[in-house]
Structure formats: structure tokens, C-alpha cells
Amino acid sequence: MNVTNFLKHHYRHFNAAALIDAAEGYNKHLAEGGKMMITLAGAMSTAEMGIQLAELIRQDKVQIISCTGANLEEDIFNLVAHDFYERVPNYRDLTAADEQALLERHMNRVTDTCIPEEEAMRRLEHSVLKFWEQADKAGERYFPHEFFYQILKSGELEQYYQIDPKDSWMLAAAEKNLPIICPGWEDSTLGNIFAGHVISGDIQNVHTVRTGIEYMIYLAEWYTKQATDESKVGFFQIGGGIAGDFPICVVPMLHQDLGRTSVPLWGYFCQISDSTTSYGSYSGAVPNEKITWGKLGQDTPKFIIESDATIVAPLVFAMVLGQ
Helix, strand or coil, X not given: CCHHHHHHHHCCCHHHHHHHHHHHHHHHHHXXXXXXXXXXXXXXXXXXXXXXXXXXXXXXXXXXXXXXXXXXXXXXXXXXXXXXXXXXXXXXXXXXXXXXXXXXXXXXXXXCEEEEHHHHHHHHHHHHHHHHHHHHXXXXXXXXXXXHHHHHHHCCCHHHCCCCHHHCHHHHHHHHCCCEECCXXXXXXXXXXXXXXXXXXXXXXXXXXXXXXXXXXXXXXHHHHHCCCCCCEEEEEECCCHHHHHHHCHHHHHHHHCCCXXXXXXXXXXXXXXCCHHHXXXXXXXXXXXXXXXXXXXXXXXXXXXXXXXXXXXXXXXXXXXX
16 A cells, blocks of 8 residues: 555544645645645754655655755755764753763754764855855855755765765755745854854855845745746645745735735645644644735635644655655
């Protein structure tokens, strides 16, 4: 029995049924000529979501991605340093002294996974700094994801690859030149490193890396061109936070601030979330709340799966990929 048949047989109620509905809605949206944005919050790249996301990209089942700076870089960290990662299955039992020992070994913990500073972060810094400096001296400016695309396409990291390249979603995205939105990139390891190089004088122009406001302008133009009544853009949100909150606002901005009222609303919406609505959490808000903000319509297909994204997203993607 394949994954899809297993899910359809066993996932019949509650969040399990919502998963099926969301996956079938995703497929229906694409079958009707729609496009899809996927947003990545949290540490989805360190959770190795790239194994399936890369295939979605290759099969043209996602047309644009919005993600945090952490997800952008952590896919590449995993690509070049996977063998040096350490898993800590008993992370709940770690004492403060255990955590200090990890720090002294330069192992940065994300739940049960430790990212090695030297082999991952510093290795990528060594490469990206050259591209930052070249652009800075030439008076050129690029988005964070464009710098990563340049590095990946140059081939200089290939000597360090430690996973099958087909499992890196950033490599797949670079090969397709897929549009990426990365709001708040400065809230990332490489963002901190870039700030340090500006402070030290290695980079003269802080705007050599283009900003989040420029990302919104870029997204506004992309959405205006791509979203039509015949080919609406869907929104598949993994987790909450800025990766989802930032791009979904492009529609009310286009309508209310630019007067582009002919641009359609998002044509599909799904969020995988474990946030709680009653806490005033936007990430936990039910989809209908977004109607009041001019993001979704009354008839927009809407799904919410209240569960762990690292468990749910791969299953949805398996159905979308026909596995």
C-alpha cells in the first residue's frame, strides 16, 4: 500500500481528515491551473523537509517560497555538514552543564539536533563573504537568496556535499531560479555574520544585501503578474511567524494601498499550526479571520491542520506528489 492509499484508508476524522482535505485541495488547485506558495517557519530545513520540498520544486508543484533566514541557510548547512551533525534524542534531560558542554564544542542545538558551527556556519560564511565583498566593491546589490543561488551555481561548495544533492531544496530552487521571499533575513546566523562584517568594515554598504521592504515590492510585482482569475495563487503555510504573516499581506496591500483591485485574493489557504487562537496569536487564528483583513474570500478553500508540521507536511506532500 502506498502512502496516499494508506492515508485515505486510515485518516478519516479530526486533524487526520483535515490533512486529507488539505492535500486534495492542493491537488485540485494545481489541476485547475493555480500556482502555489509554500511558507516555511521554524527549523523546517533542519528537520530535513528538503527531501520532499525539493521534489515538489522539480515537479513544478510550488511556484514561490517564503521562508525565514534560518530555513534558507540551514538547508545549505545540512548540505555541506550533515555528517558532523549530532542528534540528541534525550534533549529533554539535558542539564545546564550539558548545554554548556555543547556550547564549548561549538554545537548549536535545535531541539534534538546539533548544528556544528565550524563545518556548517563558518564553512558557508567563508564562501558567502567572497560574494558579498565582490558585490559590495562592484556597487551591486542582491537579495539573500540570490547570493545563495550564486554560491550554489558556482559549484564551489560541491566538494563539501554530504547528502544526496537531490534532497536539498535550495539546490532545486537554484536550478529553477525559483522566486523566494525571505522577510526578516537579518534574524538569522548569516544575517548576524553580515552585520559583523559591516561593523568591521569588510562590507562598506549595509544595503549590499537587499532588504525586507524590497522583498515586499518584489512580491507585489510577482503577484500582480502571476495571479489571475484563471490562475490564482494558493498559500500553504507551515507554522506561523513572519514567513507566513509577511507574504499573505501582499494582497490587501495591492488592493487597499495601490488600488489594484482586479488582482484576485489568494485562491487556496492551508496552515499547519499548533498555535492557540485564544492567546491572541495571529498564527493560531482560524482562516476566516483573514477575510476581515482582505486576504481571503468567503469562498476561498480553507484548511487548518492543528498538529506538528514535521509530521503533517511530509504526508501532505506525499499525496501531492502521488506517492
